[in-house]
Amino acid sequence: MLKNANSPDELDKKETARLVVDLFHRTIVHHALWFAEVKHQMGMDRALEFLHAATKKSYDVQMHHLSKLLGFSMDDGIPGPLLAMEDKDLIALRDRAAKNWLAGDGIWFQTIESAEGLNEAKRCNDSCWAQFSPFEASSIKKLLDLPESPGLEGLKKALAFRVYGFVNEQSFNDETPDSFVFQMNDCRVQSARKRKGLQDYPCKSAGLVEYSYFARAVDKRITTECIGCPPDPHPDDWFCAWKFTLGK
Structure with missing residues (x-):
């Protein structure tokens, strides 16, 4: 894209702006690679501790x-322009950020699928969830200042703050003192497939990783049971459902 340039000083304004965007991208990827390598060397729990510490300082x-x-300006770590936004615009930005995350996830899947086939894409997807779910749970616990073992109430709070919570419709049902059922009532991905006349995407293998790893990262005492998830048959009012139980 900048193939005619021999040094950054030769770039015009538009090319320099493109370079700036690329530098931000490199910074993000480098941050993620540091986390991945620390996880490889020291394990997930230690890597998450270091991630939170390094992220705070770096940010x-x-x-x-x-x-x-x-x-x-900055106000308690928050850029002033965000605080100056109208409430509805800030909510719209929040939701767009979540949708951008979902779009990026789908693009990665489709990129691998088109080059290597569905099985490879699913394998990478499932493995990615094994890394992302504990990270997201840890990030949310930090954001909400949840205790180490917040129980089922903590899990419900954390589920509401997942990225998926801003793009899908979900609910909690059949609650008892020791368990509850979480339902994904409207899934953006599956609903889009339904509108196109396509069958449900078989996401159960990813869901088994996604939900069990997330719940365990919130509270190690919580176990996860799949009630139904595509390709399983399901009623019209949910696409997947999961039972979370608090052990002793």
């Missing part, structure tokens, strides 16, 4: 310099 340093350079 503070980067936003300090960016806010000075671009001329915006």
Whole structure:
């Protein structure tokens, strides 16, 4: 894209802007690779501890310099322009960020599927969830200041704050003191397939990883049981359902 340039000083304004975007991308990927390598060397629990510590320091340093350079204020770690937005616009930005995450997930899947086939894409997808679910649970626990073992109430709170919670419709049912059933009443991916006349995407293998790893990362005492998930048959009012039980 910048094949005629021999040095950054030769770039025009548009090319320099493109380089800036690429530098942000490299920073994000490098951050993720650090986490992946620490996890490989020291295990998930230690990697998550280091991730939170490094992210806090890195974010503070980067936003300090960016806010000075671009001329915006910071308020308790939050960029001033976000706080200046109308409530409805901030909610719209929140939802767009979640939808962008889902789009990125789908693009990765389709990229692998088109090159290597469905089985390879599913294998990579399931393995990715084994990494992302514990991270997301840990991130949400940090965000909500949940205790180490928050029980079923903590899990319900955490499920509401998953990225999927902002793009899908979900509910809690059949609650007892020791368990509850979580239903995905409207799944953006499956509903889109349904509108196109396609069969449900068989996501059970990923779901078994996604939900069990997430619940266990929230509270190690919680076990997960699949009630139904495609390709399983399911009623019209949910696409998948999961039972979470708190052990002793």
